[in-house]
Structures are given as structure tokens and as C-alpha cells.
Amino acid sequence: MRTMLIVARRELAAYFATPVAYVFIVIFLVMLGALTFQVGNFFDRGQADLAPFFTFLPWLYLLLIPAITMRLWAEERRSGTIELLLTLPVAMWQAVVGKFLAAWAFAAIALALTFPMVITVNVLGTPDNGVILAGYAGALLIAGCYLSIGAALSATTRNQVIAFVLATAVCFAFTVFGSPLVAGFVAEAVPASVLDAAQRVSLISRYESITRGVIAVRDLVFFATFIGFWLYANAVIVDLRKAG
Amino acid sequence: MAAMIEAEGLEKRFGPVLAVDDVSLAVARGEVLGFLGPNGAGKSTTMKMIAGYLTPTRGTARLCGHDVLEDPVAVKRCLGYLPEGAPTYPDMTVTAFLDWVAAIRGFAGAERRARVERAIRLTALHDVLFYPIEALSKGYKRRVGLAQALLHDPEVLILDEPTDGLDPNQKHEVRRLITAMAPEKAIIISTHILEEVEAICTRAVVIARGRVVADATPMALAARSRWHNAVTVVVPAERGEAAAAALRKADRVGAVEVAARGADGAVALSALPRDGGAGDGALLEGAVREALAAAGIAPSEMFIERGRLDEVFRDLTMREAA
Numbered sequence: 001m002r003t004m005l006i007v008a009r010r011e012l013a014a015y016f017a018t019p020v021a022y023v024f025i026v027i028f029l030v031m032l033g034a035l036t037f038q039v040g041n042f043f044d045r046g047q048a049d050l051a052p053f054f055t056f057l058p059w060l061y062l063l064l065i066p067a068i069t070m071r072l073w074a075e076e077r078r079s080g081t082i083e084l085l086l087t088l089p090v091a092m093w094q095a096v097v098g099k100f101l102a103a104w105a106f107a108a109i110a111l112a113l114t115f116p117m118v119i120t121v122n123v124l125g126t127p128d129n130g131v132i133l134a135g136y137a138g139a140l141l142i143a144g145c146y147l148s149i150g151a152a153l154s155a156t157t158r159n160q161v162i163a164f165v166l167a168t169a170v171c172f173a174f175t176v177f178g179s180p181l182v183a184g185f186v187a188e189a190v191p192a193s194v195l196d197a198a199q200r201v202s203l204i205s206r207y208e209s210i211t212r213g214v215i216a217v218r219d220l221v222f223f224a225t226f227i228g229f230w231l232y233a234n235a236v237i238v239d240l241r242k243a244g
Numbered sequence: 245m246a247a248m249i250e251a252e253g254l255e256k257r258f259g260p261v262l263a264v265d266d267v268s269l270a271v272a273r274g275e276v277l278g279f280l281g282p283n284g285a286g287k288s289t290t291m292k293m294i295a296g297y298l299t300p301t302r303g304t305a306r307l308c309g310h311d312v313l314e315d316p317v318a319v320k321r322c323l324g325y326l327p328e329g330a331p332t333y334p335d336m337t338v339t340a341f342l343d344w345v346a347a348i349r350g351f352a353g354a355e356r357r358a359r360v361e362r363a364i365r366l367t368a369l370h371d372v373l374f375y376p377i378e379a380l381s382k383g384y385k386r387r388v389g390l391a392q393a394l395l396h397d398p399e400v401l402i403l404d405e406p407t408d409g410l411d412p413n414q415k416h417e418v419r420r421l422i423t424a425m426a427p428e429k430a431i432i433i434s435t436h437i438l439e440e441v442e443a444i445c446t447r448a449v450v451i452a453r454g455r456v457v458a459d460a461t462p463m464a465l466a467a468r469s470r471w472h473n474a475v476t477v478v479v480p481a482e483r484g485e486a487a488a489a490a491l492r493k494a495d496r497v498g499a500v501e502v503a504a505r506g507a508d509g510a511v512a513l514s515a516l517p518r519d520g521g522a523g524d525g526a527l528l529e530g531a532v533r534e535a536l537a538a539a540g541i542a543p544s545e546m547f548i549e550r551g552r553l554d555e556v557f558r559d560l561t562m563r564e565a566a
Contacts, residue, residue, distance in 0.1 A: 006347045010333070017335040080331035084392070087295045087327065088348050089320040243299040 003090055007098030008105070011072070015106050028064055028110050035060065036117070048125025053117055054135045054211040058142050058175060058204060065143060066167035068106055069150025070160040072099045073238065077158040086242070096235045100151050100227075107143040111136065131213040138210030141223045145203055146171045148230035155237040177202035201226075246309075247272050248400050248430035249294065253303035256289050256454075263289045265454040266303070271430045271447075273399070276422065278445030278462070279434035282561050286454040287434045288328045291404050294432070295325045307400050321349075324398035326406055330389030334378030338369055338388055341377060342395065349396045363391040366421060382409035390418065394425075401431045407440065419444050438553045442466075452561040466551030468559075473525035473551075475532045476514040477543035484511040487541050491515045494535035496528045510544065 015021040032053070036042050040052025076082035085095060121127045150167035157163050176182045177198040187195060199205070203226070206219045247270035256264040264286040271277045281287045292298040294305040296312040296319050304311055310318040332341055342363055346356045364370060367387040372380055377388055386409050393401060406422070407415045422431060423444050435441065441448050442462045450458040450465070458465060466472065479487045484502060491500045491513060498518035504511055517528050525548040536543060 003348060003350075006344065010336075010344050014333070014335055079334065080327065080329055081333055083292070083297050083327040084331050087297050087320055087323070087325045088345065089317050089350075090348060091317055239299075242297065 004094040004098040004101070007085075007090060007095055008102040011099050011102030012105050015068075015102070021106070024064065024067060025110050025113060028060070029113060031060055031064075032056065032114060048121050048127040050117055050121060050127070050132050050135055051211075053114070054139065057139050058207060061143055061146055062168060062171050062175060065107065065146035066150045066164045066171065068103050069147055069154050069167060070163040071154070072103060072151050073155035073234075074157055074160045074163045077155075077241070078160075082238075086238075092235045092239065093231075096151075096231055096238065100148060100231055100234070103147045103151060104140075104144055107147060108140060111139055111143065128213070131211075134213045134215055135211040137215070138207050141210070141220075142203055142207045144227050145174070145223060145230075148227045148234070149174070152230045152234035152237055155234055155241065174202065175204050177204075248308055249402075249432065250306045251290070251294055251303070252305070254290060254293050254300050254305065255302040256286070256293060256298065257301045263454055264293070264300075267451070267454070267456055268303075269432075269449065269456075269459075271432060273430050274427050275447055276426050276431045276433065276445045278441040278448045279432055279451065280436075280438070280441060280448055280557060281434075281451035285451045285561070287451055288404055289454075290451070291402050291432065291434060292327075295323060295327075295402050296320060297327070321396075322399050324393035324396065324401045326389050326393045326403040328404040330386045332377050332385065332388050332392065335376060337374050337376055338364075338380075339373045341388065342391055345392050345395055351396070359395055359397075363395045366394055367391040368417065383411060383414055386410060387414070387418075399429055401425070401429055401433075403431070403433045405434055405436070407435065407437065415440075438557060442553060450557065450560045457560045458556075462553065463550070465556050466553050469549075469551035469553070469556045470516055471514070471549045471552045471555065472517075473528060474514050474516045474549040475525070475529050476512055476545075476547055476549055477532065477536065478505065478510050478512050478545040479536075479541055479543050481509045481511050483541050484513065486539055487511075487513055487536060487543075490535045490539035490541065491532060495531040497531065497535075514549065 035056040036050075036053045040056060042052055045052070073082070076085060086092075118129075118132060121132075122129070146167075149170050150163070153166040153170060154160075154163040156166065206222060209216065210219060249269065249271040251267055251269040254264055254267045255262070267286070267290050269277070279287050279291070289298065293300045294307070294312065296305075296316045299313070304313050306312065307319045308322040310322070312319045336344065339360065342360045343356065346359050349359075351359050364373065367390050369384070369387055369391060372384055377385060380388070386406070390403070390406060393403065401422075403422075407418050410418060419440065422433065425431070426444075426446075433440075433445070445462055448458070448460060448462050448465050449456055477487070477491075481504075488500050488502055491497055494515065496518055497515040499516045501514045501516065502511055503514070515528065515532050517525075529546070529548055533546070
């Protein structure tokens, strides 16, 4: 546990060692603001809630979360420091979970900086702050899912660009499975059972129910299992590289 | 004495390529094993397997009695490892990096500070403590890697080319450091520098095409050279021809090799022993002295060769290629 946190702390500090972290946070906040206020008609809706904000968040994450995870393992492999990390007394799970937690903490910091949104709706009206809190929880969970995918795929390559593209593609697949638009589009091409299975692993419908304020144990277990699966895959991929 | 490092039938395949083929080694406390071989012979791959970074295709290694496949974390606790190229996190400063390694190794508080301070002292890093590692020269980077490996005063040290990129003074310092630590530890170093093997290693293992082709003391390896027990004399250039002729006729001399010595206009003549160096070097020396005296030539230098490691190295590593 302690070792894992030491790995995580170094990793988190590494984000802020270069201007990349600040650039990322600024882009995240600007784009999220633009989507919420311009595209989401935040004011015209006349409702004191953050629904447009949470609707756009997963789609913005699709592009930005892989940018957080792409260097986690790819950079270690490119520079050879992975050999250093894996020959220190660190168990594989400690390295994998430590890196994931650092990325998650960074995503959480970026998300926390959207607090002016919460202040804005509270000044303009009387929103249900419980629902907003649930929305933030959902946002953290879906960020965790994308991060776990991105971290695992970052271990497959020493090229950060490839890691980024792979992670975006896979996150996109897990997101659109549940969208009614895509479901209607592919309904004729694939059997109903496949479509049904695909929707079960879709992230977006569960995310939407949480942001509406419905926190079901089922969904929490799903998210935890999802993240756990990808972290396990991450460890397996790193281990395979050792064998190769 | 129980071996601190044991490798048993290590084998590594990368696809169809057999990089390391059945390498077994045992290194006891107090030994410094020099790992020699041409580039691509499998030195680094073997060290990576012993350090637990690469999983062997077959075979295993034990460090301090822990199996590297069964208990990797215990192995890594007793191991100080300098990987090939001395990788370190470039964005960290030297102190931050060493402090982080000390934390990972489980040191806290005053002890962590003391450990870091000691590693800094041993590798003379005082001047660059607060620089990011990426801004350092190659020699400093190598020393940061070395400091990291020495930090926890491990019982086993595996150093992949510890003196690569260092200037002659730094090389000397690192060799002195390794020699000073040697009695307490089991050490493996890989190197291209043969004089380094002669200077600090108690044993030399030569590896070629993934196989161990020699495992002996540096002295014993040098004795395999045809130069072993040869007598070399230095004479003025104009007397070279006459001296060579006299030596060829001398007792016990097999062949004579002539090498020009650029600066002082002298030539070095080496009389190789007819018996291949098995006999006494002093007898050959006597024969050479007599032959030169008979020809009226006074050599300015005269010494018995111990053998030339570079020639033995070439012999061992090229033989199978032919």
C-alpha cells in the first residue's frame, strides 16, 4: 500500500513537472465551458442544474483522458525506465495501481476545477445539489473507466501517439455501444444477442443514470469490475512484455 | 561458501532468435565477476534475467537464496541493479530521484536522508543535486544510476557497463569504489574494457553468441594467450633487423613479432616461447639475453609478458563464428 502510494506520488508529480498538465487543464476547462454554455444552451434552458455539463463531459473525456494515460507506460518503455521500476522492490500490482491512481487523481483535480459551474447554478437558482454531487461521482467513475483502458493500452507500445489513438478508439467503442442512435443503426447488421451484450458493457447508460441522481449498487459494482478488469489486463500486458 | 548469485541454465529466445543459450553462473560473496563479450552476445539479456526484469524462456536465477521467478520482490530487495544505459526519470532532480528510490526501498525519516547522503557521497554527485537529470552530462547520469543501485547497500550488485561514458578520473573512482565494496558483496559487472577486468575482477566470464565460452580468473585467461611468458625487448630502430635475426636463432624462441614504436624511433621485438608459454618465462628471458649479447645489442627495455587479454578475447569470441 505504502509502496503503491510512493509510485503514485511520483507519477502525479511528473504530470506537473512539465507545462503539459497546465495546458491540459486549461483546454479541459475552456472546452467544457464552451460546450456547456454555447452548445448546451446553459442559460436559455432556464433550469438550475448541470445537465448539459454532464452530458458533454464523457465525450470530452474521450479525447482528453487518453492524453492523460498515453505516457504512463509508453514513456517508461521508450526511455527504458521501466527496467528501473520493475527491478525496484515493487510488486506488479503496486506499479499498475499506483500509476492508475496518479492519473485518476490528476483527472479529479481537473474535474474539481469546474467548481465555478456549481457556484453559478447556485447563485442563479436553487439546484438539487445532491444530484450535482452524484453527477460528479459519475464523472469520476467514467473517468476511471477510460483511464484504466488508456493505462492498459499505453503498456502495449513505446509510442505515445499509438497509445493515444488506441485508447480513444477503445473508449469510443465502449461509449457508443449504449447510445440509442448507434443501437438503431447497427440493429439490422448484428444479432440482437450481440447488441444486448454490447449494451451491457456500455458505460454511457450507467453514467447517465448516475448523473440523474440514481446511484444503484449494480452500477457501482459494474464500474469497479470494469476498472479492475482493465487494471488486471494492464498487469498482464506489462508481464507479457517482460517475457517477450 | 554459498553462492549469492546463482543462474541455472538460463535461456532466452526472442522469436526464432536464441539470445542466451544455457548460461549457468555462481558468484559468491567477495567475488567480482566480469562479464565480457562482443555487442549482442547476450550479456545484457543475461543480466536482465538475473535481475528479474526479463522472464527466462527456460532456467531460473537465485539471489541471496530467493528465486527470481517465485519471489521477485525479495530478490529485488537484496539487489542493486544498474540497467544498460542507466535509465533514470529525466524530469526529476537528482535529490528528488534518489529520495524517491529510498522511499520505495522502505527507508523513512533520518535513515532515508542518511542513505541518500551516503549514496551521493560515494558517487560524488554534490555539485548537481538540484539539477533535473535530463540536464546532466552522460557521466553524471551514469553516476546517478550507480547511486540508485548502491543506495540500500545491497548484498548483490549487478552493474551493466558501470563505467561507460565516464572520463578516466571517474572510471578510476568507480573502480576504486567497486574494489572497496567487493569483500562484502557478490558483484557482476559487464564491460567492454579489458583492462577493467584485469584491474577489478576476480573472475572473468566470456560470452559469445549466447553461450559461456570461458570462465576463469583474468590471469588464467591471459595465460591462454600465445603472448603468455613471451619476452619483449626494445631496441633502436636501426638495430631491429639484426636483433630479430639474433632472436630467431636463439634457444627456446618460437617466433618473433616486430612492432614499431612511433615516438622514440625504437622497435619492440617480442620473442614468443616455442613451448606455447607452458614453461618458465625466466628461462626464455635468459636465452634472449644471451642471444642479444652475442649479437652485441643492448636493449633499452626488457620484460616478460603476462599474456594479452584482448587477443584471448578475440580468439574466444571469433572462433565459433569461423
